[in-house]
Every structure is written in C-alpha cells, then in structure tokens.
Amino acid sequence: MSEEKIVFCKSGGCTAKLGPGMLEHVLSKIPKKKDENLLIGFDHADDAAVYRLSDDLAVVQTLDFFPPMVEDPYIFGQIAAANALSDIYAMGGTVKTALNIVCFPEKMDLNILGEILLGGNSKVTEAGGTLAGGHSIADVDVKYGLSVMGTIHPEKILANNGVREGDVLLLTKPLGAGIVLAANQMKEASAAAYEQAVNSMTTLNKYAAEVLSGYEVHGCTDVTGFGFLKHLSEMIGEQYSAQIDSSQIPYIEDAARYADEFYLTAAGQRNRNSVGSDVEFSDVPFWMEEILFDPQTSGGLLAGIRPEDAQSALEKLKKLGLPCAAVGRITKRREKKILVY
Incomplete structure (x- = not known):
C-alpha cells in the first residue's frame, strides 16, 4: 500500500490565524499579573511584549509561526521569518536573537525542512540578529516561525495605540x-x-x-x-x-x-x-x-x-x-x- 501523500502547501500564512473576536474572548478571561516593569503585555493588543530591565534598556519579545502559503520551502522560510521579525520593528526595536519554531511530518523529506530553515536564517542574518536555537515537534502538517528577542529604550517604544489627532x-x-x-x-x-x-x-x-x-x-x-x-x-x-x-x-x-x-x-x-x-x-x-x-x-x-x-x-x-x-x-x-x- 502506498503512503498517503503529504501536501506541503495547503493554505497558510496569516490567513491561518484565529479570528480577532475569538482571541479577544479567550484573552479577556486570563488574569493579568501586575508588574510595573511589563510596559506592554497581551492586554494592549500590541505587536510584541516589552519588559523593562533598567532605566535605559528594555527587551522586546514576540513569536509567530504558521503553515506554508507558497510552494517553495526556502521562500516560505524567508516569509515566515520576515513576518515574525516585523513585530520587533513595529515596536521600534532592534533584533538581537531568534529561535526556530518547527512542526514537521516525519514522513516528509528532511531536505524540505533544511530549505525552510535556511530561508529563515537568511532573514535573521539580514536583520542583524543571531539564530540561537529552537524547538521542533512531529506534526501532520508543516508549520514554521520564530520567537524573536530585541531591545529598545523604554522611552522610545512605538506602541500601536499612541496616535494623536491630526497624525x-x-x-x-x-x-x-x-x-x-x-x-x-x-x-x-x-x-x-x-x-x-x-x-x-x-x-x-x-x-x-x-x-x-x-x-x-x-x-x-x-x-x-x-x-x-x-x-x-x-x-x-x-x-x-x-x-x-x-x-x-x-x-x-x-x-x-x-x-x-x-x-x-x-x-x-x-x-x-x-x-x-x-x-x-x-x-x-x-x-x-x-x-x-x-x-x-x-x-x-x-x-x-x-x-x-x-x-x-x-x-x-x-x-x-x-x-x-x-x-x-x-x-x-x-x-x-x-x-x-
């Protein structure tokens, strides 16, 4: 009996996200811990979390991953990485390190995974960051992304809700x-x-x-x-x-x-x-x-x-x-x- 063919690209990218209404309903039930150094958390609906370490240094932390939306594994890796790195830039931060997040079918050609990771690494390198490791699990479908850490001055954060009339x-x-x-x-x-x-x-x-x-x-x-x-x-x-x-x-x-x-x-x-x-x-x-x-x-x-x-x-x-x-x-x-x- 022939093995069932595993399709690399079904429908992915950010179209795979849960709907905003569903997320708002779930997140509203999670207790929010008070921490004066957590400058931006999940209650802000912002692009990344920001945690103050000192008067002039804060870390920006985000993660993003999804299924493929293109057939080329290398390009998919590039897109997924660029998407995850973007959250750091949206906050005004500088990329420092990244960790791979990988879901991959055991029956699929590992060369495909290699191309995905090479594509992702190319964008981390372009960003001036360092790929520092990651985590992988066996899954029925391919998924890939990054957890990214960056830095920013606590007084120079570009929050998503700071706009003013006339902007x-x-x-x-x-x-x-x-x-x-x-x-x-x-x-x-x-x-x-x-x-x-x-x-x-x-x-x-x-x-x-x-x-x-x-x-x-x-x-x-x-x-x-x-x-x-x-x-x-x-x-x-x-x-x-x-x-x-x-x-x-x-x-x-x-x-x-x-x-x-x-x-x-x-x-x-x-x-x-x-x-x-x-x-x-x-x-x-x-x-x-x-x-x-x-x-x-x-x-x-x-x-x-x-x-x-x-x-x-x-x-x-x-x-x-x-x-x-x-x-x-x-x-x-x-x-x-x-x-x-």
Whole structure:
C-alpha cells in the first residue's frame, strides 16, 4: 500500500490565524499579573511584549509561526521569518536573537525542512540578529516561525495605540497579498502578481522602520492577519477616529480583479465580521473593501506621524522600492470609528 501523500502547501500564512473576536474572548478571561516593569503585555493588543530591565534598556519579545502559503520551502522560510521579525520593528526595536519554531511530518523529506530553515536564517542574518536555537515537534502538517528577542529604550517604544489627532497614516507595503495567494491556490494568479506578493512578503520592515525612526512617530503597527482595518481600529482605540482615502491605498494591482472574482479567504471574512460595523464606506467598490479586510502575511508598517513630517518620510520610504503611501489621517471621534471614502 502506498503512503498517503503529504501536501506541503495547503493554505497558510496569516490567513491561518484565529479570528480577532475569538482571541479577544479567550484573552479577556486570563488574569493579568501586575508588574510595573511589563510596559506592554497581551492586554494592549500590541505587536510584541516589552519588559523593562533598567532605566535605559528594555527587551522586546514576540513569536509567530504558521503553515506554508507558497510552494517553495526556502521562500516560505524567508516569509515566515520576515513576518515574525516585523513585530520587533513595529515596536521600534532592534533584533538581537531568534529561535526556530518547527512542526514537521516525519514522513516528509528532511531536505524540505533544511530549505525552510535556511530561508529563515537568511532573514535573521539580514536583520542583524543571531539564530540561537529552537524547538521542533512531529506534526501532520508543516508549520514554521520564530520567537524573536530585541531591545529598545523604554522611552522610545512605538506602541500601536499612541496616535494623536491630526497624525498622517503612512502605509509602507501594498495590500492584497492574501487575495493573490488565494487566487494562486486556484492556479489563477498571474506570474507578475505572485512575484509582487512574494517580493513584498520577503522584504524586511527593518528598512521602513529605519526611515521612520528619524521622525516623530506617535503610533505604529504591522498589518498582518487581521487586515488593514482591524489593525487600524486597534491603533485608534476608542478615543479617535480615522479617515482613509481609498484612492491612495497601495495594493497589488491584480488583487482588485481577483477580489471581484471572489478569490477571497475565510480570514478576510472573519475580519469583516469583527470590525465591519465600525467602518463607514462611502462610494468604495467591493474589491477595495475586500483589500482593506484582506489578511496580510508579512505586511507593511502602518504609522501615525506628525503632518509636517509626512511628506519627507514618504519620499524616503518610496526609495525603498515598494508601493507605499499616505493613506489617511487621525481625526476627532465620530460615530463610526473609520470612514473610508
């Protein structure tokens, strides 16, 4: 009897995340220990935890892993690592060490695992960090990611909820990667769209973070599995609202057509269910709505920056080579948290 074939790529990346509503329900039941040195914990809905060690040093800690979303193991390793490392950059930190997290079927070719780890290591090295070990278990499906530790000055943390009224919102990578990958699963994505998605997902947010570090940034997050609108909603909290100019949203061009053809993800619909009631769309086409709800894997940074700094920062970000834009601004609180026009 022949062995059952193990499929490497089913549906992965940040589309595999649990829905935001489910997570909020579970986390609300976990007791929160009071520790004055825990500057950011899970109650902040932020990108990473921050723990103060001294007056001028804090550690930033995060982890992220998921199933493959591309067929090439090396590229998958790169994407998974870039995605995990991104949380450190979203907090304004510097990457120091990383640990591999591996789930791998015992019947699968170990050369595939080797390629995944090589891909991941290439991004840790590019980040200036050191791969220091990890942990692996046997599983029916492949999963890979990193636990990452970085450092930051306690007074220079870029929390996701520090935005102020009037801040301009900068987005450093295009949206639509989840839709493109869904179309690719059905063999319908163009080579150009797939290449754009891979290029975006394998690009470290290190370089955008370095640009932003030269300006007064009040709040920052990376756009991943909860999609642009849910991550934006977490940034503005209950104190402010945001206006988004959909004509300025950078996206992978073919994603618009794929969304209109309903190459969508369940995770995108979970995002719509979670935050859709807080959003007012004004003359926005269906495909743009879907792009804004679309779960991103290793997505860009979304930063709230002083209006007087926005144009200068944007010009420098554009030199990095990825589509980016000033997509909106923070406003006084309105009935709906987010207006998209």
